[in-house]
Amino acid sequence: MAQSVAEPPPKVTASVRRIFGSGASATQVAVDTNTAYRITRGDSLLGFAVVREVKGKDQPITFLVAIDTADRLRDVDILVYREPYGGEVAYDAWRRQFRGKSTENALQVGRDIRTISGATISVNAVTLGVRTALHDLTEWHRSRALQ
Numbered sequence: 001m002a003q004s005v006a007e008p009p010p011k012v013t014a015s016v017r018r019i020f021g022s023g024a025s026a027t028q029v030a031v032d033t034n035t036a037y038r039i040t041r042g043d044s045l046l047g048f049a050v051v052r053e054v055k056g057k058d059q060p061i062t063f064l065v066a067i068d069t070a071d072r073l074r075d076v077d078i079l080v081y082r083e084p085y086g087g088e089v090a091y092d093a094w095r096r097q098f099r100g101k102s103t104e105n106a107l108q109v110g111r112d113i114r115t116i117s118g119a120t121i122s123v124n125a126v127t128l129g130v131r132t133a134l135h136d137l138t139e140w141h142r143s144r145a146l147q
Contacts, residue, residue: 007027007028008027008037011080012026013025013026015049015064015066015077016049016064019074019075019077020039020041020046020066021041023041024039024046025039025041026038026039026049027040031145032145035050035051036048036049036137037049037051038146045069046069047066047068047074048067048137048140048141048146049064049065050065051063051079052065052129054126054129055125056082056086056122056125057083057085057086057121058083059082059083060080061081061083061089061122061125061129062080063076063077063078063126063129065129065130065133067138067141069141071103071137072102073100073102075099076098076126076130077095078095081122083122085118086118086121086122087122088119089116089119089123089126094114094116094123097114098130101134103135103138107130107131107134109127113127
């Protein structure tokens with residue numbers, strides 16, 4: 001069962017407001033050994049989010065995945081990109097292809113997710129991380145561990 005524990009870090013709050021609009025707030029929630037966020041505006045539930053980290057070529061890439069209450073991906077936000085190359089994965093032009101996707105979509109690089117020349121490792125790592133985060137958020141929501 002999910003349990004509220006603390007306020008999110010400032011980067012997460014800023015990301016949530018960019019994705020869900022001003023007035024949106026995130027409440028940190030523990031789900032088993034994971035940390036997720038319940039996104040609200042006033043009394044209205046807007047969705048859920050989770051922060052994850054994947055390994056790029058040499059450095060970690062920290063990102064947030066947000067879904068709406070219908071378990072559709074709202075957006076992906078790269079919070080910290082540490083590699084010297086491949087930072088294009090943080091650009092809106094690349095991230096927008098994830099919007100509206102669900103666990104029913106394959107999210108496969110080269111099929112429904114475009115690759116970026118010179119950023120193949122980052123593209124593959126972030127895509128796998130997004131797919132996993134989307135699956136986890138959807139399962140937690142459907143099982144009512146996150147509500």
